Amino acid sequence: MSIHRLLKFLAIFFALALVVAACGNDDDDEPAAPAPEPAATEAPAPEPEPAATEAPAPEPEPEPMEPFRVAFFYPGTNDDISWSNAWWDGAQAAAANVPNLELEFVELLNEPDAYVQQGSAFADQGYDFLLFAHGAMVDPAIQVATNFPDTQICMAPHHPAPDAPPIPDNMCWVEVDQHNANFLTGVIAALATETGTIGSLNGFEFPALTRQPEAFHLGARCVNPDIGFEQEYINTWVDTAVAKAAAQSLIASGADVILSATDQAVLGIIDAAQEADTQVWVVPSYYDSFDIAPDVVLTSAVHGLADAGQAMIERAYAGEIGPGSYHQFDVTNTAGIIAAPLYDNAGVLTDEDWAIFEDIDAKVRTGEITIPDETAGDPTIGAAGSAASIDVTALGCTPR
Template sequence: MTADLRKRSFIKLATLSALSASMLAACGKKEEAAPPPAPEAAAPTAATSEPLKAAWIYIGPVGSAGWSFAHDQGRKAMEAEFGDKIKTTFVESVPEGADTERVLRDLVSQGNKLIFGTSFGFMEAMVKVAKDFPDVKFEHATGYKTADNMNVYDSRFYQVTYLAGVAAAHTTKTGTLGFVGSFPIPEVLRNINAFTLGAQSVKPDIKVRVVWANTWFDPPKETEAANSLMNGGADVLLQNTDSTAVLQAAENAGKLAFGWDSDMSAFGGKAHLGSVVVDWSNYYRKTIKSVFDGSWKGNQITRWGVPEDQNQLVSVSGQIPAEAKARIDEIKAKMKDGSFDVFIGPLKDASGKERLAAGVRADDDWMGKIDFFLPGVEGSLPASK
């Protein structure tokens, strides 16, 4: 400003020198005689905020169906909805354990501020890394441990596996159903027991045989387990594994089966009775919006199911009789309004021990500790992983 005033002094009359001096003094007191704002005053309007960097890690390949595919569909939905406000990335086929921790730390180093871990076995690594990076938000699917910067989100698959059990009971000819299990953790045991209860609501003497694949994604092992069940008399199969192998094995053997995690109707031919699916997009939308508006907080556990339209039985086959479809719709409506629940006492395990007293509705704590088979389930129950 001083230079500007000096320039003016050369072109003004000498008689104005005293006035120039008084203007300089006034400027020192921050009064109104300051020169017009400099052009750079408009610069802030050109500034743009950085997009939220969010990452997903998957236990298996994304592929075109299954668990990781369903999560990735949710990720893509967020890209479509939020546009340039978000930048997403994913890492597929991440082994549980030390590799999980390595991948998480690498994603943090890349500047990701929101990380979704989509397998139960990622839990311990996520807890450890979350502690080291309190400014990063972590979201863990299907676990139970939280922190100030880590939440848990889950899906009530057992509600839809109950509906699948109703459908299976109406289509079986042998009275024996099969279930390909991944690992004997509460999440999987809930589904096995719910499938059994749904089937027994139609045919009380029906049996459900279980073979463990001991993997989340391994098509050859899943096929082997499915064939073992069918060789043992099971003619309708459900699974808790991620590939289409069980459904395709049923198709090859002329049996029936359900898709899992995503709509698998395109892979099962005549074997496909329906698919037990999960839509993660509603939860991802809620979470990302809470990060944007500053309302996100840790130590939260969110479990959604049929009432929130997160879980559904889709692409229901015409092989399921109209009577069964009507019954499924009736139960689904009661699940939505809260008048029906899958696990209501009295419930005894396969050994006859009471697990839930008469009239008691199971809460999440009870369901998170399931370590038993209900009557009618046949198979070994190894120690959980």
């Protein structure tokens, strides 16, 4: 190759090298292309709003409950610590079990016309249940029940004779064998007496009352058939002066344990006992009255009247009385019929005495010893003096 051609070739070669170098520099100096933006994504669709629901309708207000209206009628007062107070207690106890119970009490009623007038007035006002708590008010109760057939009326205490005529369907008899408690206190009286003579002062003479002193005498005779017994009807429930004078007479006759078969007049008997020269014990009826005079109250004949009053209101409310019905409360089915505890005076009886009493009490409650009624069965104790001639062994007693 000639020198001239070689030089031409080298010139071309270097020229191409420069071009290639220039192209390479251009590529290095240019900035790199930016990374592509990520593809846009659609925002999630919003959750649908829950469909609107209607608010529940408010519960209707309950209709106000009609009151169950009850009226008691009795010869004493609500706080006489005796007959009427015991019925009042029973009505208060019923309020715990009878909703919306409305109670009214008519006090110091002793005349038949007053029971008819007051009973009719309450029946006319739409009272649901009337209770005449007076054993001598049979005819007034029947009269009011007849005149107001839509009112439930009951009378206590009363045990109708077997041949008694039927009574209106809206009426009932309530028999509280309160004399069962008097029988038990008679047992205690016979065990406690030092003179061998006991007594009783009684409100009025009618069978439901007369059975109380007669049962007291009979209970004493269950222990000692020959025990002395004196009694008087003082014809008052509340006159303490009359009761005190009568008690002083009994004490002068030798009685050292005296039953009170009356109401507030018992306070006069207590006064006489406290003023006596020797220990004289008083046995109040209807209510545990030890706290009145612990120095002379030996025990009390608690008749279970509160139990009966409560039960009859609850039965009336439940519609469980029944037409022309008879309801019996006695020592076998009513825990509240008792001789009240002697408390601080328990030492008056010896351990042997207590064993005798507890044996008789248990036999009475199981029916092994029977206590006569005032009008039904044979014998009866609805007449004054009737207990004196009864053979106590025929009743189940075993005198000592």
